Amino acid sequence: MKKNVGVAVLGLGWMGQAHSRSMLRIPSLFPERSVDPRLVVCADTEESRRARAVEDFGFERSVENWEEAVSADDVDAVWVTAPNMLHIPMIEAATAAGKAVFSEKPIGGKPEQAVRAYQVAQAAGVATGVGYNYLWAPLVIHAKSLIDSGQLGDITHYRGHFLSMYGSDELGLLTWRFFMDQAGYGVTSDILSHSVSMAQFLVGPIAEVTGMKNNTITHRPIAQGAAGHYGRGAPDDPKGEVENEDFASMLCTFANGATGTFESSRTMVGPESQNSFAVYGTKGALEWNLETMNELRFYRLTDDPSSGYTTIYGGDRFPYHGAFVPGQANAIGFEDLVAIEDHVFLESLAGGERFSPGFREAVDVVSVQQALIDSWTSRGWEPVVDLAP
Ligand SMILES: NC(=O)c1ccc[n+]([C@@H]2O[C@H](COP(=O)([O-])OP(=O)(O)OC[C@H]3O[C@@H](n4cnc5c(N)ncnc54)[C@H](O)[C@@H]3O)[C@@H](O)[C@H]2O)c1
Incomplete structure (x- = not known):
């Protein structure tokens, strides 16, 4: 029995699309997996991208306000794929809600911001990943x-x-x-x-x-x-x-x-x-x-x-x-x-x-x-x- 992990993707630009497409391919690429990702919610401020999220990528829903996505009960893990200045508020909110967080690099954009992200994730005890792909x-x-x-x-x-x-x-x-x-x-x-x-x-x-x-x-x-x-x-x-x-x-x-x-x-x-x-x-x-x-x-x-x-x-x-x-x-x-x-x-x-x-590696x-x-x-x-x- 595979574990179902509800995923939120915050920002459906270049990397948000890359991660969403990857998640869709995981079942066919990795038959030995123990996890099936479920594209639950995509947040983007652009209406056309919210529509693509649902119509083309199969997200269950899309929202304009990312704060709604990070705290949703059906979300287990959050992918931060928005521009750098949004990484820290998104990571702070996701970790406070107890979600695992995968953030695109560089995490913020200034050294102290990556340190802040590490601090809040440590304090919340959540799993983290960073996109040094x-x-x-x-x-x-x-x-x-x-x-x-x-x-x-x-x-x-x-x-x-x-x-x-x-x-x-x-x-x-x-x-x-x-x-x-x-x-x-x-x-x-x-x-x-x-x-x-x-x-x-x-x-x-x-x-x-x-x-x-x-x-x-x-x-x-x-x-x-x-x-x-x-x-x-x-x-x-x-x-x-x-x-x-x-x-x-x-x-x-x-x-x-x-x-x-x-x-x-x-x-x-x-x-x-x-x-x-x-x-x-x-x-x-x-x-x-x-x-x-x-x-x-x-x-x-x-x-x-x-x-x-x-x-x-x-x-x-x-x-x-x-x-x-x-x-x-x-x-x-x-x-x-x-x-x-x-x-x-x-x-x-x-x-x-x-x-x-x-x-930590970030x-x-x-x-x-x-x-x-x-x-x-x-x-x-x-x-x-x-x-x-
Ligand atoms: N690992 C890699 O190889 C790689 C490559 C490119 C970019 N990146 C990283 O990925 C992150 C995103 O870069 P990108 O090139 O995908 O950017 P992008 O500009 O293509 O996409 C950003 C998306 O975020 C959305 N957005 C903006 N404000 C938002 C908000 N308030 N709420 C929700 N969505 C919002 C935009 O509408 C857009 O769809 C950056 O941190 C960048 O450093 C990593």
Whole structure:
């Protein structure tokens, strides 16, 4: 007998739709599951999205006011997929109502907000998850097992990039992502956070950092009404100021002595979604890039003069891959990672195990972010202090 978990999704934009679609696919993807999610209620301020929620996604109902959704008796778990400034009030209300909470990253947008989310969830004793979805890529999980089993030797260096073009069009609208009070910080919250979570997952804690930031598109057309992620203005539209950073880079030292370099941008032209890492050890190296997420490049140090990087293609011999497609080198995609994280989170609710990454791991990420922010002012190296209370 499968456990029925009533789900509320708060915000049916890009990620709200991705999670809702994932939840619909879970029964057919994971026949061995012990949990069946039930799409109970979707909250969105846009009428057309509320209608889609019911008509296209099969939610039992939709509401305009998210507060009605989080406290409903038939809701067991809440997915927070609204813009960053709504994460904390939504998490506070959901945890106060005793619901499990899965929040999209970065949880708020400023380090103290992720810490607040962790605090209220701890106090309420509810289960938490955070949407660092790239940690669930089957080849990333394989990379971790190669590192953990010593196949790379001692890790000496890590390179993390998240270079995206989502803000590279100077006529791209001034949406919530570009305001300090709506998004929090810029790329450091939005996408460097993915790179930091990946580095912590693969290599371990980061001990000290220094970095810099920049803005390359300082003004954008003001959005009229509710604007989507990819909205575009006209050259003569009135413009407003971008309040948070377009670019950030960071040098770091890991607790295990390895060094690291990170770069993150939303305005660079060229890399469309280059969320990538390279890990170097004394016996080998690994490279992975979201743009080619079904390939992992592996170098093993040998005496063979023909040795070099080999490409490992994704396939059903790696964790979770076979749920989507059998065989070898048949590709999976972005939303499949969302389905995996949702499935594992739901299973953890039924089994009572702690899910990772949860809000604790989000605090690990923002502890690094706070040190980076401090280095912008001090212009020096800053120790990473654990912000968990
Ligand atoms: N993990 C990832 O790969 C990933 C990718 C994209 C976005 N995100 C995160 O997901 C979150 C949402 O981003 P998005 O790109 O889906 O945004 P989006 O702008 O596409 O969607 C936001 C949705 O929230 C709704 N909304 C706004 N105010 C609301 C309110 N008061 N009550 C209810 N709904 C409201 C909007 O109408 C919209 O439907 C952000 O925190 C972002 O950082 C994560």
